[in-house]
Amino acid sequence: MLRSVRSWLGIAAAFGTLSFGMGGAFAQQKQVVFGLQCDRTGPTATVGTALCPGYHDYIDLVNSKGGVEGYKIKVIEVDNEYKVPPAMEAHERFKKEGALIDGLYGTPQTQALTKKLEEDKMPGTSPGFGTASAADGKRFPYLFPIAASYWSQAGAAIEFAKEKLGTLKGKKIAYLFYDNPAGKEPLPIFEDLSKSEGFELRTFAVPAPGVEMGAQVLDITSRYRPDFVVTHLFGRAPSVSIKELKGKGFPLSKVVAFVWGSAEADILAAGGYALAEGYNTLQFAGVGKDFPVLKDIVAMYKAEGKAPPKEMDSTVYYNRGVMVAAIHVEALRNAIKAKGGAMPTPDDVRKGMEQIKGFTLGGLVPPLTITPTDHEGGGWCEVWTVKGGKLVKTKDWYQGFRQVIEKQIAADAKS
Amino acid sequence: MFHREAGIFKTTYAADMALYPLPIAKWTVAVLALLFVVIVPLVLAEYYLSILNLIFIAIVGALGLNILVGYTGQISLGHGAFMSVGAYTAANLAVRLGLPFWLTLPAGGLMAAFIGVLVGIPSLRIKGLYLAIATLAGQLIIEWTINHVPAISGGAQASIQVPRPDLFGLILNTQSRLYFFLLFFVVLAIVATLNLMRSRIGRAFIAVRDQDIAAEIIGINIYRYKLLSFAISSFYAGVCGVLYTYYFGIANYEQFQLIVSIDYLAMIIIGGLGSVLGSIFGAIFVTLLPIVLRLLLENVGSLVFSDSELANVISGTRLAVFGALIIFFLIVEPEGLNRLWRNVRNYFRVWPFSY
Numbered sequence: 001m002l003r004s005v006r007s008w009l010g011i012a013a014a015f016g017t018l019s020f021g022m023g024g025a026f027a028q029q030k031q032v033v034f035g036l037q038c039d040r041t042g043p044t045a046t047v048g049t050a051l052c053p054g055y056h057d058y059i060d061l062v063n064s065k066g067g068v069e070g071y072k073i074k075v076i077e078v079d080n081e082y083k084v085p086p087a088m089e090a091h092e093r094f095k096k097e098g099a100l101i102d103g104l105y106g107t108p109q110t111q112a113l114t115k116k117l118e119e120d121k122m123p124g125t126s127p128g129f130g131t132a133s134a135a136d137g138k139r140f141p142y143l144f145p146i147a148a149s150y151w152s153q154a155g156a157a158i159e160f161a162k163e164k165l166g167t168l169k170g171k172k173i174a175y176l177f178y179d180n181p182a183g184k185e186p187l188p189i190f191e192d193l194s195k196s197e198g199f200e201l202r203t204f205a206v207p208a209p210g211v212e213m214g215a216q217v218l219d220i221t222s223r224y225r226p227d228f229v230v231t232h233l234f235g236r237a238p239s240v241s242i243k244e245l246k247g248k249g250f251p252l253s254k255v256v257a258f259v260w261g262s263a264e265a266d267i268l269a270a271g272g273y274a275l276a277e278g279y280n281t282l283q284f285a286g287v288g289k290d291f292p293v294l295k296d297i298v299a300m301y302k303a304e305g306k307a308p309p310k311e312m313d314s315t316v317y318y319n320r321g322v323m324v325a326a327i328h329v330e331a332l333r334n335a336i337k338a339k340g341g342a343m344p345t346p347d348d349v350r351k352g353m354e355q356i357k358g359f360t361l362g363g364l365v366p367p368l369t370i371t372p373t374d375h376e377g378g379g380w381c382e383v384w385t386v387k388g389g390k391l392v393k394t395k396d397w398y399q400g401f402r403q404v405i406e407k408q409i410a411a412d413a414k415s
Numbered sequence: 416m417f418h419r420e421a422g423i424f425k426t427t428y429a430a431d432m433a434l435y436p437l438p439i440a441k442w443t444v445a446v447l448a449l450l451f452v453v454i455v456p457l458v459l460a461e462y463y464l465s466i467l468n469l470i471f472i473a474i475v476g477a478l479g480l481n482i483l484v485g486y487t488g489q490i491s492l493g494h495g496a497f498m499s500v501g502a503y504t505a506a507n508l509a510v511r512l513g514l515p516f517w518l519t520l521p522a523g524g525l526m527a528a529f530i531g532v533l534v535g536i537p538s539l540r541i542k543g544l545y546l547a548i549a550t551l552a553g554q555l556i557i558e559w560t561i562n563h564v565p566a567i568s569g570g571a572q573a574s575i576q577v578p579r580p581d582l583f584g585l586i587l588n589t590q591s592r593l594y595f596f597l598l599f600f601v602v603l604a605i606v607a608t609l610n611l612m613r614s615r616i617g618r619a620f621i622a623v624r625d626q627d628i629a630a631e632i633i634g635i636n637i638y639r640y641k642l643l644s645f646a647i648s649s650f651y652a653g654v655c656g657v658l659y660t661y662y663f664g665i666a667n668y669e670q671f672q673l674i675v676s677i678d679y680l681a682m683i684i685i686g687g688l689g690s691v692l693g694s695i696f697g698a699i700f701v702t703l704l705p706i707v708l709r710l711l712l713e714n715v716g717s718l719v720f721s722d723s724e725l726a727n728v729i730s731g732t733r734l735a736v737f738g739a740l741i742i743f744f745l746i747v748e749p750e751g752l753n754r755l756w757r758n759v760r761n762y763f764r765v766w767p768f769s770y
Contacts (some may be wrong), residue, residue, distance in 0.1 A: 040730035049727070056723030077726040078709070079733070084670040085469045088663065089706060092465035092590065108669035111574050115664035119588055131572050179560065181573040181669065188571075 017140045031072045032343070034059070034328055035094030036103040041083035043235065046265055048105065050314035052077060054321025055103070057297045057309070060330055064300050069336040071343075073329070080105060084112045091116055100335075100349045101328055104129060108183055110143070117142040123331070123350040128259055128284065128326050132185055132405075135376035137354070139264045146351055146368065146373045147284035147320075150232070150258065152379025154186035155255050156282055158193050159400030160383050161228040164254070168199040174226040175242060176216060177232050179205040179263040186232065186258075192404055202226070210237030217244040232258040239269035242276050254276035256383065263316040264391070273389045280394070281316075283382045285323040286364035287320050287391050290317050293322060293361050316391075323365050330359050379405060428546055430731060432613050455526040456591055464590040466706060470660045473698035475604045477682045478653020478691065484680070485689035486612065487644035488624030489538050492548040494652045495675035496557035497534075499668045501527040501653025503567050506575035506666035516580040516661060520600075523657035524650040530557065533647020538641050554673055561668045574667040577660050593662060600658060604651060608691050611647070620644055624689070687751025696752035704740065708733045 036055055039048040042246035058315050059073050067073065070338035076097055078090035080215030087109035094102050100118065100338075102124040104110045107158065115122045118141065125144045132149035134140045148156065162168050175190055177183035187203065194201040202224055204216040209234055220226060229250065231241050246252060255278075257266075262281030270276050289312070301308045334352030344352070356370040356377070368377030379402065383395035425431045435441050455463065476498065483489050501523035508519045534553030538546050561568050569575040579588045580596060587596050610736020611617045619640045622630035631637050660666045678701060712729045720728055748755040 038726065038730075040727060041734045052726060053723060060721075060723060064548050075723075079726070079730040080431075081705075083674070084659075084663065084667075085473075085702070086705065089466055089469060092462045096460060096462035111572075111665050112663040112670060115576070131574075173524045181568075184571040197750060395511065 013318060027263050028069055030067075031074055032068075032103055032332065033094070033097050033099045034073055034075050034103065034332075035097070035099035036075055036089065037080050037087060037090050037105040037109065038077055039105055039296055040079050040081045042080075044082055044106070046235075047260070047263075047317050048079075049319035050263075050265075050311045051321040051324075053309055053311040054318040055325040056321075057300075057312075058293070058322045058325035059329070061293070061297050061300050062325075068329055068333050069341060071332070071336060073332070076291070080109055081092075082106050082109070083110050087113060088116070090099050091120075091122075091162055095120055095122065100332065100344060100346045101125065103324060103328065110134075114140060117227060120346070122346040123351075123353055125324060125328065127320065135374060135379070135410055136413055137371065137373045137375040139413055140375065141372075142350060144184070144370065146324070146353075146370065146375070146377055148259070148282075148366075148379045148381045149405075150182065151189045151284050151408055152400065152402075153232075153284075153381060154189035154230075154383035155193070155379070155400035155402065155405050156398065156402070157230045157258070158190070158197065159398065160231070160280065160282075160395060162197065162392065163395075165227055167315065168197040171199045171228065172224065173199050173201050173218045174227040174229045175201060175203045176213070176220065176229060176231045177203065177205060178210050178237055182234075183232055188408060189201050189401075189404060190230075192408070201295060206233065206237060206241075210235060211240050211322055213237070213240055213244055217241070217248055217250075221245070221248040221250045227254065229255045230258075231261055236269065237261070237267040239280045242266070242270035242279055242382045246270075246275055251278065252276060252386075253280070256280040256282060259284055262384070264314055265317075267391075269388060273386055276386045277388075278388045280343045281384050281386075281391070283316065283384055284380070285316075285320040287384045288380070289391070291319075291362045291364045293326070293364060294319070297322075311341055319364055323361070326359070326361050326365055327353075327356060327368070330356050348363055378402070420502060428759050434609060435611070439746050444687040449760040452595075456594055461590045464594045466703065468593055468662060469591060470699050470702045472564075472655055472662060473595075473679075473682065473702050474601050475658060476652055476655035476695040477680050477686065477698045478604050478608050479648045479655065480679050481683045481688065481690070481694040482608065482611070482620070483644050483648035484649065485683055485687075485693070486617065486624060487620040487641065487648075488627075489535070489641060490543065490547045491534075491550045491645075491648070492547050492673070492676045492680070493531075493553040493557070494648075495552040495671040495673060497527045497531050497649040497652035498656030498659065498675065499561060499666075499671035500530045500557060500649075501656030502660040502666040502671065503561060503575070503668070504653070505660055506577045507567070507569070509577050510569075510575055516657075520657045523660075524653040526658065527648040527653020528650040531645045531652070535642055535645030537650075538645065539638050551673070552675060556670060558672065568668070573669070574665050576665050579664060580661050588662075592647050597658060599661070600654065604654070605691060605695070608694075612691070616640070616643065619757050621689075627756050655733060683740070685744060685751055687753030690751070690753040692756065693751050693753030696756065700752060704737055705733055708736055 038052040039045055056075060058255040059075050062068060063072050078093060080086040080090055091102055091113055102122055104124045104126045107129045110126040123142050123144060125146050127147035130145060132151040134143045134145050165171055190201050201312055204220060206213045206216055233241055238257055245255060259282050262283060265275055267276045298308045331349050331353035334355045335348040339348060354372045355372055356368055359365060360367055366380030370377040380397045381398055382397055385394040422768055443583055453550055480494050504526040505519035505523035508514045508522055534550055537549035579586050587593050604664055619635045622635055623637050624641050627637050681696035681702045685700055687693025709729055716725045716728055
């Protein structure tokens with residue numbers, strides 16, 4: 001033992017010099033820093049490992065074309081493993097490196113950093129995470145959901161069901177959800193709409209980790225027999241729901257899934273495209289590879305003599321990463337323009353974010369209009385359906401029952 | 416801690432039990448106090464203080480768990496849930512009744528202690544793996560309850576925004592202010608644990624751990640002491656939850672799920688069961704290692720990989736290295752970092768005349 005102590009000290013000293021010796025090698029002219037949190041190793045790694053490469057690739061593309069108004073962007077990514085304490089550390093790290101924006105990842109992480117963002121006057125984006133009421137820019141001045149919240153998705157899902165069924169009067173809708181705060185969040189919207197549209201609503205909760213839902217699905221298909229099913233599940237649960245609903249003979253064309261149950265990976269895990277034929281998915285970013293920006297990214301890789309990354313095949317998540325990056329870049333562009341080319345502060349980027357309008361990146365990004373009061377940008381969704389071995393667009397960008405959602409946001413602000 | 420004596424001079428039990436084995440120990444403590452109260456906050460930037468703050472909160476939780484697992488020999492997989500009990504108690508009191516932190520903090524701890532005793536009742540009849548499963552059930556029941564009772568959770572989102580702690584009009588809203596706030600409680604927790612373990616209660620805990628039947632024979636009421644251990648341990652967990660709540664400004668049960676209970680168990684096993692210093696080492700190790708590994712990999716890896724590839728490489732490598740290091744340390748010294756530290760110290764105690 002005693003002898004090993006000596007070698008120990010040697011190792012410790014070597015590591016010490018290594019960590020102090022390197023670093024500080026990045027000082028460059030005209031560079032801005034973006035912070036990005038990600039989860040590549042935690043419970044939502046399937047999302048993070050495809051989404052975050054999309055973010056990096058878009059930023060690389062912008063840099064390869066000369067940057068934004070002459071500024072190159074450096075991305076600092078921190079893997080928070082979907083844990084809260086590392087998310088705080090990540091935020092402080094971004095602040096130390098002078099980051100202009102904090103790309104949040106994860107619902108509890110977004111909640112825990114909401115106050116900090118405000119105190120540090122740094123804008124943060126939480127696409128698909130956090131609370132729906134964060135759309136209210138007056139209450140949460142530094143938090144930008146930028147993508148359709150669960151309330152907006154609920155509105156969009158009911159709108160889609162209405163279109164499919166003709167009318168909702170007297171119809172029965174089942175809501176199959178993951179039993180956590182995110183799963184329960186859309187309930188007030190559904191209840192409100194069931195009154196105004198005259199449909200009957202019944203809810204079926206799936207307990208964590210959501211891989212066992214035979215009883216709930218049997219209850220839906222043989223006892224309740226709804227006209228339409230809305231699912232809101234995470235992780236492995238969406239693929240299980242597809243398998244179970246299909247197995248019990250429920251037509252998947254009468255099912256619509258929220259945004260975290262809508263990726264290629266879910267369909268493949270359920271047993272492939274043939275089995276999931278007809279399954280409808282809500283999306284807050286464009287799906288597929290048919291966008292000019294994605295072709296540019298492929299061309300960028302070709303020019304470097306590399307093959308495009310395999311994450312690009314997971315288009316649902318990859319494109320979301322591209323969308324988040326594109327919105328960050330647009331906010332930065334607005335901020336730099338507003339300062340006449342000078343280096344913007346994080347607060348300038350917030351103002352730049354609030355001016356985003358009519359920026360669609362060839363259809364990959366919804367027609368967002370982010371304003372100081374609406375940080376969600378309108379709550380736009382698309383519906384993509386599994387058809388003939390791939391996801392096909394069945395409904396272009398739309399806002400479902402926007403006035404109901406706005407009413408709910410206003411009511412939540414008062415409570 | 417850093418001092419050494421030249422022989423064994425302890426001739427009385429009182430000398431053996433003393434908090435300061437040598438007069439120089441007082442100086443060590445004074446130097447540490449000077450370091451953490453004056454020098455660290457002056458020298459370190461906000462970012463490093465934020466890491467220290469996270470470590471401080473983890474130390475409080477790890478100390479609590481170590482009282483139960485390391486000193487009393489009971490096991491708990493429910494400490495994450497006890498933290499959430501403390502967090503929601505404090506958040507509700509702070510928001511609904513507008514109480515200040517010096518009332519909500521002990522209240523959160525006491526509520527967690529009460530729930531901890533309830534969850535600990537099975538420990539009177541079962542031990543080991545069976546107790547682990549019983550406390551796991553406690554964890555899941557508490558999570559479910561918070562998720563489904565709006566009166567506790569404050570609505571469907573199950574999160575309650577808490578105002579920043581306010582000390583005589585000074586709002587503790589920056590990392591450096593929170594640093595002093597947390598430092599106070601972590602010192603309190605360390606001193607309290609050190610003294611608890613020198614007391615009759617602490618000795619009874621150790622007796623129960625080493626052989627509960629023997630402990631009963633020499634007159635220790637093991638039912639009482641097992642439950643007391645659960646109560647004290649959960650009190651620490653509750654306080655840890657309250658500190659998290661004030662640190663983040665929000666109580667949210669999703670940040671206290673099962674994985675957190677396991678993280679804390681990992682801390683005390685790596686640090687060393689049944690030792691205060693071990694809890695501190697464990698909390699530092701588990702909090703700091705991912706950060707240090709990332710910094711190292713970022714700097715070394717940027718020579719080989721592009722930025723976008725690097726992120727993926729870092730995450731994977733960090734996970735593998737973190738796991739490998741834990742195994743490595745536990746093979747080198749199964750009794751944890753605390754024992755490793757003592758080995759190093761003993762080596763230098765006789766250095767350079769080791770034979």
